[in-house]
Amino acid sequence: MxxxxxxxxxxxxxxxxxxxxxxxxxxxxxxxxxxxxxxxxxxxxxxxxxxxxxxxxxxxxxxxxxxxxxxxxxxxIGYLHTGIEKTCEAKFYNQVTPMTDRIDYLCPMTNNTAYALAVEKLLELEVPERAQYIRVLFNELTRIQSHLVWLGTHAMDIGALTVFLYCFREREALLRIFEAVSGQRMMTSYVRIGGVALEMPSGMIKDIRAFLADFPSKIAEYEGLLNNNPIWKSRLQGVGKLTAEQAIALGVSGPPMRASGIDFDVRRDMPYSGYEKFKFNVPVSNGCDVWARYLVRMDEMRESVKICLQALDGMPEGRIVADAPKIILPDREQMKTQMESLIHHFKIVTEGFAVPAGEATSSVEAPHGMMNYYVVSDGTTKPYRVHMRNADFANLQALETMCKGQLIADVVAVIGSIDVVLGAIDR
Structure with missing residues (x-):
């Protein structure tokens, strides 16, 4: 032949x-x-x-x-599978924190917080109030940063390139703040078990306030480019419908869920890290389409600005880590001058710390939706099991429901509206 x-x-x-x-x-x-x-x-x-x-x-x-x-x-799926959950079982508890940065790599501090909350439950650690306020502040700045990436890439998918450039202009300012406080632009590992890694440097609060004062005008600038744009509206309105019943049945959470008319937010309804002390609105829409998801996220960025300002105004004095010398790394100056602190530092870094046997869960409101961590301890210095339940995986399974009967070009708009990160899906 x-x-x-x-x-x-x-x-x-x-x-x-x-x-x-x-x-x-x-x-x-x-x-x-x-x-x-x-x-x-x-x-x-x-x-x-x-x-x-x-x-x-x-x-x-x-x-x-x-x-x-x-x-x-x-x-x-599976092209980005890293085996992070399995790798956590071979790491000390402190060493797992940098792994969590790489799950949803657009909200590393939110991942850090979710993991830390679960381990702190097992250790029965009391996190100082100042550390909680700092966590809230940087979790909300992270939410803004994640939404900026969503808006820029979503707009570029539809053909609005200018918005992408503007969003990344503001994102750059936030990445500089993250770098100043943690030494890293993206994989910060800033939120640690028991508190946060470092105190905010002098002048940082002034920089954050300057960003927050200017940012609402930038949101208005984005909306000025998009809200009355006939192409943008025609590509988003009535596309990718997802009813409230479908969202619940498919386990959807976060902005896609709230854009389907479901009024639920972990920060308000299951508060953590002191969120019960903050006043903010939860944006909800009954539009159930791509346009509604766009509006919800735009309003969420405005609410995050309000929360950040409250965190700065009410920031208490005090420690940024729990008082637990055998668990928390000592202050570096103490480590260099006090023998006992040096010994604690050496033992924690080389041997880790044992966590009482048991299991604990945590829930946080990540930019993409509800994030849950499940940590199991067998009493040793390494976790027996760490499971991350990210919103992206559940939200992705709603894609077919939103796309059936739509055009190929609409698939692009719908994917952008659910804002998936494959690191959180494959793990």
Missing amino acids: SPIEQLDEITAEDMLIPGVEDVVRESTSHHRPEGSDPVSESTMILNMGPQHPSTHGVLRLVLEIDGETIVSLAPD
Whole structure:
């Protein structure tokens, strides 16, 4: 048989990438009317990703399309799998903190906080009030930074390049603040078990206030470019519908859930780190579409500014870490001048610290939704199990519900509206 004849014998099934046949088979069969053929002659299978820029990471979508209309959709994940949860079992408790930075790499301080809260429950540590206020301050600055990345990339996906440049201008100012307080722009490892790593340097509060004073005008600038833009509105309004019932059934949380009319926010309804002391509104919309998710996040950035200002105004004096010498690394000046502090430092770094046997969970409101950490201790210096439940994984499974019946171009808008980070999905 000649090479040409051999090519003629190759079927579409032979051309499938090994290992994804199940994804394709599933994408062409589920949610169909009873009695209908698994694959219609009028439909075709289309791969979107995993190198597609609008998938916001290495996400592969297997689309079944009829013309340009989505018939079914199946996400194929795992391209960014790092094994972080398993790696945590081989690390001391303190060494896990830098691992959490890399889960949702747009909100490292929120991941740090969620992990620290769970371990602090096991240790029964009392975190000083000043440390709690600093955590709230930087968690909200992190929320703004994450939403800026969402807005910039979402707008660029739709074709509004100018907004991307403006958002990253403000994000750069925040990254400089993060670098000044932690030494790192992104992977900060700033929130530690028992408190925070370092005191804020002199002049930082002034810099943060300057940013917060200017930022509301920047939000208005973004909205001035987008809200009355007919292309932007037509690409977002009425697209990617997700009802409140569907959001609950699929486990959706965060802005996509609140944009479907569900009034729930962990910061208000299950407060942690002193959030019960802060006054803020929870933006909710009944629009249930991509446009509603856009409006909710824009309002969330304004509310984060309010919370940050309250944290700065009410910032108490005192320690930034719990008083637990055998668990918390001593102050560096004490470590250099006091023998006992040097010994504690040496033992914590080289041997870790034992955590009483038991299990604990924590819940925080991350920029993408509800984040949960589950930590199990067997009484040793290393966790027996660390599980991260991020909102991105649950929100992604709602993608098909939002995209069925929409056009291929609408998939780009819907992915941007749920704001997934693949590091949080694959782990």
